[in-house]
Amino acid sequence: MEKDTSRIEAFSDGIFGVAITLLGVEIAVKEGVPHTNEGLTDAILSLWPKYFGYVNSFATIILMWLAHHDIFKLLKKSSPRLILANGFLLMVVALVPFPTKIMVEFIETDARQAA
Numbered sequence: 001m002e003k004d005t006s007r008i009e010a011f012s013d014g015i016f017g018v019a020i021t022l023l024g025v026e027i028a029v030k031e032g033v034p035h036t037n038e039g040l041t042d043a044i045l046s047l048w049p050k051y052f053g054y055v056n057s058f059a060t061i062i063l064m065w066l067a068h069h070d071i072f073k074l075l076k077k078s079s080p081r082l083i084l085a086n087g088f089l090l091m092v093v094a095l096v097p098f099p100t101k102i103m104v105e106f107i108e109t110d111a112r113q114a115a
Contacts, residue, residue, distance in 0.1 A: 004078050012068060049103075049104045
């Protein structure tokens with residue numbers, strides 16, 4: 001017999017997966033990089049803030065997903081309050097790529113404190 005929360009869990013797993021995917025989409029070498037070994041190496045190394053942001057946010061989302069998974073192991077059935085609370089959590093999870101992008105774009109500027 002399927003748990004009453006299985007649809008909520010499946011939907012939630014999808015949101016977690018999309019949020020993690022969006023983190024990776026932000027990593028790209030800019031256009032105009034010289035087509036030389038040195039040019040590409042320099043371009044890849046200059047992306048260090050994006051790598052840092054990706055790892056940091058990926059770890060954050062994975063920890064949230066693990067906690068979510070542990071909570072749902074304890075639940076037997078859903079309720080409107082559970083669905084709303086889960087929806088709020090998923091809203092936060094889906095937003096994680098935004099502050100990551102802001103931090104990555106401004107970490108090496110004078111606006112790093114605000115970022």
